[in-house]
Amino acid sequence: MIRPRAAREPGLWLAMTLASVSAFAADTPESWLDRMNTALATRNYEGVYSHWQSGRVETLRIVHRVIDGVVTERLESLDGSGRQFVRAGGELTCYLPDQRTVLVEQAPPGLMPAGMPKFDSSVADYYRLSSVGTFRQMGEQAQVITVTPRDAYRYGYRLWIERSTGMPLKTELLDNDDKVIEEVVFSSLSMRHHIGDDEFKPQLSTTGYRWLREDGAPAVSADAPGAWANIPVPPGFHLTAQTAQMMPGTPDPVTHLVFSDGVATVSVFIQTEIIRSSPGQVRAGLAQVGSSSAYTSVQSGHKFVALGEVPPATVRFIIDGLMHPSAAQAPH
């Protein structure tokens, strides 16, 4: 059950009620999605949810806090591997008891946190947004919103958004046949006013663990703007970020391009001078983790990886365009 802070604080209850009335005045699918993203990015909460994908179910606990725009978050597997990820600002620490290893990743210098998608008219060109109605979920009133792609380059979503908080209580990721390929369902969710630092400490002893810590990524400048800006991408995607960063196991900076259609995001990583391959030889392959698809191609000493929460065909489209720029014209 959700235990909102407002239930304990009458003054806040009044403020939230007024805010809710204002929000309901614009009771459109777009407004619900904006509210959901705002809640996810700005509210403090902790909850337990199940993550289902490819027939596997894992129970996870999340604690999420935002102070002055800085997100601190702990994600913990309650069964299975017992892994825990703790994100504090630009630092992500992965506790891997199954590996007896702790990995500390630093965000590259100058990285701007992901902006919240705005569901404007450009998104409507590629997704159809619908409000299905109000249903009970986890004992609360939830607005069910569907995000249906208009082509097969993106996944669809069905979202149960809690009406008073804007939090997604249940989300389904849908393939092009409307088949559910990933599901996240909260079994408990608590909106918190204050979450102490102690709740972000890993609940395990790391004695004897191996720590892998980036030595502070050197200041790396991305390639000149525009160097990769003309990569052919599926309709609706556009370049939103470009950087270069050190990654574990790579001796040289990796160019990182980010493309978005307003909902889905695809990263393209370009790594040079590491691959043994004959001139003109091309190798390619697809891999998937969860709902993320990755398509890799190696050509003439370069490795290209496109990765995102999109169907396999989308990442393949981008890599094929990189391999054959003269043949693949940008479709937008």
Add this chain to the structure above:
Amino acid sequence: MSNEELDSQLSAMFDDELPATECELLARRLARDEQLRARWGRYAAIGACIRGEQGLRLGTPLAGKVSAAIRREAQATGTPASARGRHGFLNPWVTAFGGLASAAAVAAVAILWMRSETPAMVAQAPPVRHAPVPAATDVMAPAAPRPVAAQAANPRRPSREPDSYVVPAGVTQSPMLVQPTELANYIVAHSAYSAPLMRRNALSALVAADSAVPPATAQPIAATVVTGK
């Protein structure tokens, strides 16, 4: 009930030889018994290996050992492993390869999480505008782009889109070019730019992933290794 009895029941369930009433009881137990679920998933993956299902890859050294063991057992009995089908694969496994249980667990995890492109995926691939010319490569099938009239049957296709769609060239089974650890690192880097909901789901998938997909490299470059912090 002992583990052996449970193994026997699982085996019978896979072989469609378990009475319906026992099936129901076992299903209930599966729902509440985490270890049994893990065992079920392991057996299902092993069965898929033996059946040689497309789209499953053995990507770890341990998985290679499992495959080799399966082949040896098949040679000993004179039956091709792939010809065993789904019937009777569990008992030979339990009896002959029980010692490899931990290896099987790793293998099962690896093949469940790391999948190469399957024919089904190719079939579902959407049309590509101005499709790239397939290159003469060592793994990509250089199929000529072909127009697809049937695209109009897709109700999601916006009517304003042009008719000049082509189907992407098919991709055959290919070697894994990105190691699981490397892929996990890319996912972590990508997640920093994803929308909040997608970022949470992507990291959830990584947290939920088992040992085959650790987001770390065994011998990282430009990293400090400190033991026993």
